[in-house]
Amino acid sequence: MDLRALTLFVGLCSSVPSVSPAEVRLVGGPSPCSGRLEQQRQSDWKPVRDKNLDWNLKKADQVCRRISCGSVVSFRRTLDQEPPQDLVTRYDFRGRRVSPRFRVEITCSDSVRLENETHLCSGRLQVKRNQVWSSVCSDGFDQQDAEVVCRELGCGSPSGFEEELYGEAPEWIPEFRCGGHESALLHCERSDRDTCSPGTTVTLTCSDPGVRLVGGSGRCDGTLEERNWDEWSPVDYPDWKLWSASFVCRDLDCGSPLSIRRRETGSKSISGLRYGCLSVYRNYCFGAHQTSSGVIELTCSDSVRLENETDLCSGRLQVKRNQVWSSVCSDGFDQQDAEVVCRELGCGSPSGFKEELYGEAPEWIPEFRCGGHESALLHCERSDRDTCSPGTTVTLTCSDQVRLVGNRSTCAGELQMKVHGEWRPVVDWYWNQKWTSAVCSQLRCGSIVTTDLEDFGSKRPVWHFKSSCFQSAISLQDCLLLNNVIESSRSLQVICSDLLVQPNISVSSSRLEVQQQKVRVLLGSNFSIICSTRPQYPGGSFQLVFNSSSSTLNYVLPAVTHSAVFLFPAAEGLHRGTYTCIYHLNVFSHNFSSSSRPIYLIPSAPLMDLIIRLVVHLLVMVLLISVTCFYSRKYSVETRSRNEETNVVAELQ
Structure with a gap:
């Protein structure tokens, strides 16, 4: 065992009381670098239990390095269904009884790590090659490569990387050519470089927002987890709103929240969770073991957002280009482009957009040429423009207050309205055709066909209207009762005339x-x-x-x-x-x-037919002209002959 391995080994044993000076391993996972932590006692392997609830990511990272598996990606405790014989009841600092019935599960990066003694998401970048950890040459390392590394390590987005000298440290010579979407650095394409400055290696720093989305289609979609006490835990809060979710999306550099839903998972133990604490004050939350019956699933926009501190559906339009948010040049931006953006953000139809000056803000120069039917702005065709007035960017407002959902058409379904970022069904006995017509008109769905109140059985929060408001209110929102939480099993179903899409x-x-x-x-x-x-x-x-x-x-x-x-x-x-x-x-x-x-x-007729007809026409005309000329000449000759004969006879007489 070399000196470095011995140092890590001693540090592991001294900082983790539940692990004796022996071998450790991870079992039950998809690779030797993921699974339940076990230690070897004599000839048997025993699971490691967190008796004092003092395991954290730092200690888990020491295990990863001990078994040559890079950096820790995640750590969690799981309930032990078979408690040990030496079970001792303990009390935490709040005087509550705690039973040591948790096993330790660790996921390590297999082939990538950031070498740093004090910070898990910052340090000298290393990859494992032939079971040897090698520093990465800084030549050619770019933003897309950094994005992949930070995501692979569960560390958020890259906040900076630089070239540093580390003497004659062994280096990874091939150049990475990541697109930014890969799940692991070694999944990126590579090319052999001709030269690499000796000792120049990459030092990378990733942001650590303390929240993440896992199990979804990408880093901006999935089950919400929060880091408390250096442990990742699911979040469950039944009344969490889109406005609170916007902080998470921004922390993850993911744009605007598109949807939030709560999924029932059954009763289970969740560590490091304090309900309702995910907001601006998240850093002041304290973790605690609790029992939950669900998790929050969140979807954020990946590459489009409206920059605004108070409204999710209005603001300066920005798109992400090369992992940098850029404002969109207003030149050439039209109604079809606005339709696509509002639909992508789940904000209804565009109610207006304008050009505004934002100084020397970075701008997205290509011009979008949307047809209006695309599902995302970056799916639209683009063309490079010759000029873009400096600082002139698009400010867009979408009508996000009213929608019809639950049907195959956006012009039919349950009427819902959004207030303070929350969508609720609308229920009221005083509803009349005038207001429904206003809904159809606002949604560009033609005129009203029918309305009906339907009962769905279970009660849920709804918006109710003031009965005396309909004659004097300026808008539907003016009539909503916002002070009390009203629950009902009914909802208003609306059908507008433009139910069908254009064939x-x-x-x-x-x-x-x-x-x-x-x-x-x-x-x-x-x-x-x-x-x-x-x-x-x-x-x-x-x-x-x-x-x-x-x-x-x-x-x-x-x-x-x-x-x-x-x-x-x-x-x-x-x-x-x-x-x-x-x-x-x-x-x-x-x-x-x-x-x-x-x-x-x-x-x-086809072109050849036209040409043939034209040629025939010309030939006929030439023939007619020739015949005419022939007979005309013949007539002239005969006439001349007669005249000459007449003259001769006259002379003889």
């Missing part, structure tokens, strides 16, 4: 030419007009409406798999005109319809 119309033919809204098909060829719609509700029918200068025709077919195909065996001149698809559907005991954009169809 699509297209033309299919073997000889086809499309120019904007005009479609050219070959004369005499067969063609089809296809009507389709996005799946919302089953059934329905498509009406194809044809308008020309001389007639109007209608064709109707049932919708099969949300589409219908209208066949035309041969294109003729009489098919020239405007075509529109109208989708009809009876749902919720009402008839609804939605029209597509129109297209103009032109039956025409």
Whole structure:
């Protein structure tokens, strides 16, 4: 055993009373660097129990280094279903009885660590190669590489990295080329470099926000955990709101909160938790062992946010580029772009956007060219602009107060309103058609079709209205009763006229030419007009409406798999005109319809046919001219001959 290993070994034994001077290991996990902590006593392996509740991440990190597994990523206690025979009842500093029935579970990084004696999320970066830890050469190490390392170590986002000299320390020579999304540094692409300055290694510092999201689709989605007393623990608080969640999203550098939900998990012990303490004052929370029946699951936006201290759905638009939040240049930003942003943030429809000056704020220069249907702003097409006025950034406001949910259309469902970041169903016996029409209009869903109160059985918090408010209030929010928590099993169901999405119309033919809204098909060829719609509700029918200068025709077919195909065996001149698809559907005991954009169809001959016809025309004209000239000349000759004969006869007489 070398001197460094011996030093770590002695430190482990002196700081962790439950581990005797013997071998330790992690078992039951996906790798030798993850699982339950066990120690060897003579020839048997025994689980390590935290009798005094004094285990923390620092001690767990010593175990990781002892077994050559890098840095600690997470540590937790689990209930021991088989308590030891030497069970002794203890009392904590608050006078409560504590039983040592917790086993220790540790997850270490397998091949990456930050070498530092005092801080778990800062130090000289090292990777394990052939079971030897090597410092990483600083040449070529960038922000994306740092992002992957910090995430792999469970340490938040990188707050800085620099080049430092460590003499002749062994170095990892290949250059990492991470994209920033990889789960581990060794999953990144690598390239062999030609040179690496001797002894120049990376020193990296990661932020440690004290919270994290685990088990989701990425670092900005998952079950919320908080670090208390150097231990990661799930968070459970039934009345946690989106506004409180916004602090977590910002701490994780994840933009704005999109959704928050509480998932029942059954009664279990949670360590290091104080209900309702996750907010600005999180650093003043104290951990305690409690029993919980659920966990909080949070989803934050990954790459888009509206910068505002008081409103989640209004503010300066920013996107994340190369892990840096940049304000969006206002030049070229339009209504379709705003629609995508508001929908991505779960904030309804845009109610306004404007250009504002923010000095020399970093700006996102490419121009977004959204169609309005994209699910995320970064999914839109982009084009590089030539100029962007310095400091002119977009300030966007979304209408986030009203929505209809629980249906396949955003224009039908349970009416909900948001106040102070909280969505609740709306219930009131005094509701009238005037206010429902205002809801449909605000949501750009046409006019009101019907409203109804439905009973869902279980009670939940709802918004109630003041009965005397409807005649004088300026907006729906003015009528809400906000002082008391009112629970009800009922909710208001609203259906607006624009229930259906706009259908699509297209033309299919073997000889086809499309120019904007005009479609050219070959004369005499067969063609089809296809009507389709996005799946919302089953059934329905498509009406194809044809308008020309001389007639109007209608064709109707049932919708099969949300589409219908209208066949035309041969294109003729009489098919020239405007075509529109109208989708009809009876749902919720009402008839609804939605029209597509129109297209103009032109039956025409192919270019070669036109050329041949032109050539034939020219040949016929040349032939006619030649014949005319021939007969004209012949007539002139005959006339001249007659005249000469007449003159000769006259002279003889």
